[in-house]
Amino acid sequence: MTIEAQIVLAVFADYFQFFVQDEAANEDFGPLWTDEAVERLIAAGDCSVGIGTVRNMSVPVALTIHADEPEDDFDExxxxxxxxxxxxxxxxxxxGCTDALPEAARISLAPGPYRLRVSYSGLDSLSEDGLDGDDFYRLQLWPAPLAGLRTLKEKAGASR
Structure with missing residues (x-):
């Protein structure tokens, strides 16, 4: 698996979400955050993806760009x-959804369709007040034909 680029960030997940988007996108995520999307912690638009978080704070995010689909490592x-x-x-x-776009982290990519895999860890590690935790969000992105949203590994105790 060849990693072409990597960026590690702390993203302010105001309203328990942050976005990966084409920098020119201006999609309304209100209708995309269905009950199922909230449960899955992901909502996808045409040119952007909303990623749900378990904290309404700055969260650690690592994004890697790949030439091809990365290998499965779902166990962890x-x-x-x-x-x-x-x-x-x-x-x-x-x-983050309340961040100013001009200050957002950016990565240059060839225009076209991409697949985004979001792996979540530490979802059950929050402090009682919900402010601290070891939650972590790994994003893997690669060029690929458009395909539907799918859950590759469900949370323990998921209601679906």
């Missing part, structure tokens, strides 16, 4: 989701 993760989105502008931004 609490939850793993995959979805697709399209990069039109040639750059993606990673930001």
């Amino acid at each position: 993760w609490d939850l793993v989701n995959e979805c697709s989105f399209t990069v039109r502008s040639g750059r993606i931004a990673i930001l």
